[in-house]
Amino acid sequence: MSFFFEVLIGGLLSGVMYALVAIGFVLIYKASGVFNFAQGAMVFFAALTCVGIMDKFGLPLWLAIPATVAAMIVLGLAIERVVLRPLVNQPEITLFMATIGLAFFIEGLAQLVWGAQVHRLELPIEDVPLQYLADNFNIIVSQFDVMAAGVCGVMVLLLSLIFSKTKVGRALRAVADDHQAALAVGIPLQRIWAVLWAVAGIVALVAGLLWGARNGVQFALTFIALKALPVLILGGFTSVPGAIVGGLIIGASEKLAEVYIGPMVGGGIEGWFPYVLALLFLLVRPEGLFGEKIIRRI
Numbered sequence: 001m002s003f004f005f006e007v008l009i010g011g012l013l014s015g016v017m018y019a020l021v022a023i024g025f026v027l028i029y030k031a032s033g034v035f036n037f038a039q040g041a042m043v044f045f046a047a048l049t050c051v052g053i054m055d056k057f058g059l060p061l062w063l064a065i066p067a068t069v070a071a072m073i074v075l076g077l078a079i080e081r082v083v084l085r086p087l088v089n090q091p092e093i094t095l096f097m098a099t100i101g102l103a104f105f106i107e108g109l110a111q112l113v114w115g116a117q118v119h120r121l122e123l124p125i126e127d128v129p130l131q132y133l134a135d136n137f138n139i140i141v142s143q144f145d146v147m148a149a150g151v152c153g154v155m156v157l158l159l160s161l162i163f164s165k166t167k168v169g170r171a172l173r174a175v176a177d178d179h180q181a182a183l184a185v186g187i188p189l190q191r192i193w194a195v196l197w198a199v200a201g202i203v204a205l206v207a208g209l210l211w212g213a214r215n216g217v218q219f220a221l222t223f224i225a226l227k228a229l230p231v232l233i234l235g236g237f238t239s240v241p242g243a244i245v246g247g248l249i250i251g252a253s254e255k256l257a258e259v260y261i262g263p264m265v266g267g268g269i270e271g272w273f274p275y276v277l278a279l280l281f282l283l284v285r286p287e288g289l290f291g292e293k294i295i296r297r298i
Contacts, residue, residue, distance in 0.1 A: 002138045007255050013145040015231075015251020017210055020152040022228040022235070022243040023159060024203040029237045031175050031196050032084070034095040040225025041106035042201060046072050047208030047217045051121050052114030061123070065209075072201030075106075080194040107222060119217040123209065148210045155206055159199070160240055168195055230278035236288030245289060250274045 021043065028036040050068040053059055059067070083098055127144040134140055163169035174182040175192050183189055208217075211224050231250050235242025258270035281288075 005137075006139045006141065007259050008252055009139065009141050010145060011252035011255030012248055013141070013149040013251070014255070015248040016149040016152045016244075017207065017247075018227055018231050018251055019244045019247025020155060020203060020210075021207045021224055022231040022247055023156065023240055024200045024207070025225075025228055025232055026238065026240055026243050027159075027196050027200050027203070031172055031193060032095060033092055034099065035237070036200070037096065037099040038079075038102040038106055039200065039204065039228070040222040041103040041110075042072070042075070042204035043208040043211070043224055044217075044219065044221040045075070045106050045110040045208075046201065046205035047121065047212035047221055048110045048114045048119065050205070050209060051119040051212070051217050055119070056114075065205075068205055069202060072205050073198045076197035076199075076201040077194050080190065080197045084193060084197075085190050103222075107219070111219075116219070119212075121209065121212040121217050123213045125213070127214075144214070148214075151206065151210065155203065156240070156244060159203075163240070168192070172196070227274065230274040232288070233278040234281055234288060236290040239288070239290035242288055242290030250277070253277055 021039070024039045024042070025036055028034065028039070046068060049071050050061075050064050053064045053067050054061065079102060083102060084095070087095055087098060123144075125144050125147045127142055129140045130143050130146060163172055171182070171187050171192050174185070174187055175189060182192075207224070208221060211221055215221070227250070231243060231246040233246070234249055235244070235246025254270045254274050257273040258267070261273075262269050
């Protein structure tokens with residue numbers, strides 16, 4: 001039983017990190033109705049920029065992070081100003097294709113500036129088992145996973161408070177409900193989009209640092225965004241709480257499936273099991289657990 005809880009807790013902690021990546025998608029989708037295909041590239045760009053600043057300029061991590069935050073804010077503002085603002089009121093498929101182009105551009109820009117080699121990123125968090133759980137419950141849980149989940153949880157809480165209690169949050173909800181109505185009452189759509197892309201850049205930085213410290217800062221970080229897809233399908237594309245719940249479900253289910261079902265089919269199912277789960281969920285509730293149900297009349 002202790003092994004079961006060990007796998008479950010590890011999966012839940014990974015799920016919190018998946019949820020943070022998914023929230024980057026939710027923020028953009030809520031304001032524009034467009035799936036931001038470039039979010040994975042932003043995660044890669046943020047992590048590579050941070051380690052690039054440290055390597056090239058010899059700055060410590062605590063100085064490199066604020067510099068990278070500034071770079072991600074500039075990137076988000078530039079994306080809104082140069083790419084999205086000219087496409088206001090265009091069909092959603094046009095904006096979606098624009099984010100695909102952005103993804104390849106950001107990936108190439110990151111490697112052009114900082115190089116394509118794999119970088120090691122060390123955070124001041126040791127990847128060692130929590131001694132208390134190991135001694136008292138015989139459960140091995142990484143201290144890094146717990147701290148990373150804690151950082152993600154704080155980030156999610158701050159975002160939830162900002163978008164539920166502040167003027168920007170109220171404007172965001174108005175824009176998400178109806179772009180034209182928001183413009184009619186004087187809400188600056190372009191400014192809201194700029195703020196959201198800047199926030200999405202900061203979210204990408206936090207996710208990039210955590211995943212980069214675990215797996216190395218490399219091009220494979222762009223694929224972390226793909227793991228957010230089943231999270232969004234389960235939770236709903238417009239819900240921050242849905243992203244959290246979906247992340248926990250995906251994180252726990254993929255670990256449990258790999259351990260208990262994997263040996264029956266030869267192993268290696270952790271990579272694709274979340275997508276099978278999401279596909280099955282689509283057949284039952286296409287809008288997600290927290291999404292708005294759409295009633296179609298024929």
